[in-house]
Amino acid sequence: YFSGDGMNKVWINKKLFNANEARISIFDRGFMYGDGIFETMRSYSGKVFEIDGHLDRLGLSLKTIGIKNPYSKIYLKKEIYRLLGANALKDAYIRLTVTRGEGRFGIERKDRQKPNVIIFAKKFEGYPGRVYRKGISVRVVSIKQDDLSPLSGIKSLNFLGHIIARFQAKDAGADEAIILNTRACVAEAATSNVFTVKRGVIITPSLESGILPGITRAVIIRLAKRFGLKVIEKSLPHKELLSSDEIFLTNSLAGVLPVISVDGKKIGRGIPGELTKLLHISYRKEALR
Known part of the structure; x- marks a missing residue:
């Protein structure tokens, strides 16, 4: 890239x-x-x-x-x-x-x-267009995020947990890792925040879930609310991830990345979802303003 x-x-x-x-x-x-x-x-x-x-x-x-x-x-x-x-x-x-x-x-x-x-x-000219058109696969890995530690909310140079998480996902044939916290709820991806969509409602793990307070995450929440979409920040159990209509990841380099499968299980229709596409386009416009 x-x-x-x-x-x-x-x-x-x-x-x-x-x-x-x-x-x-x-x-x-x-x-x-x-x-x-x-x-x-x-x-x-x-x-x-x-x-x-x-x-x-x-x-x-x-x-x-x-x-x-x-x-x-x-x-x-x-x-x-x-x-x-x-x-x-x-x-x-x-x-x-x-x-x-x-x-x-x-x-x-x-x-x-x-x-x-x-x-x-x-x-850096961005990720290839096919990533946004086709979407990526993710794997829930064994590495855990300590949701009780204040260090979970900072971008520490000690990035070893996230590095091993990415290795585990790649070894399992996936593009990216999903890291759970000590309560078996979704924390974040190896280098991204996680969002799901269920019946038109956008859900993302709360700050108390042991996540980095992503800058792109904050922009996406702001944009979604501007469109009149409901956004809920909460504890997100693993099983809710699997029953999502859409999933997408966010970070400063990729913007909004659509996820089409978790642990080999198809999410929605197995293609990038409509709200994911809307937010991807809106984020790009915001960044290029």
């Missing part, structure tokens, strides 16, 4: 570097322990969609794990656009990472530790 390399410059702690010369210490706690946060954004025709939402969530996540954000939101916005300009990118995938910084051995914090902030961007 990424076009060419399209990454000549990366941004580290205020400075631009050639990508092949960019360096972070091997003793950085992000590398050593996954001690940090990341955000993934997408730009359309040079505009970073929902940049404020992403940077606000970054700030809340950093606060949760006790890292002081070294830069203001206004400054980071300016620098993200500077990086896009330096790489002559219009349609891009942008990743912003903040680590606790270089530390001593062991997990104790060091006084006056200086966080490292890294931003890179690559040319």
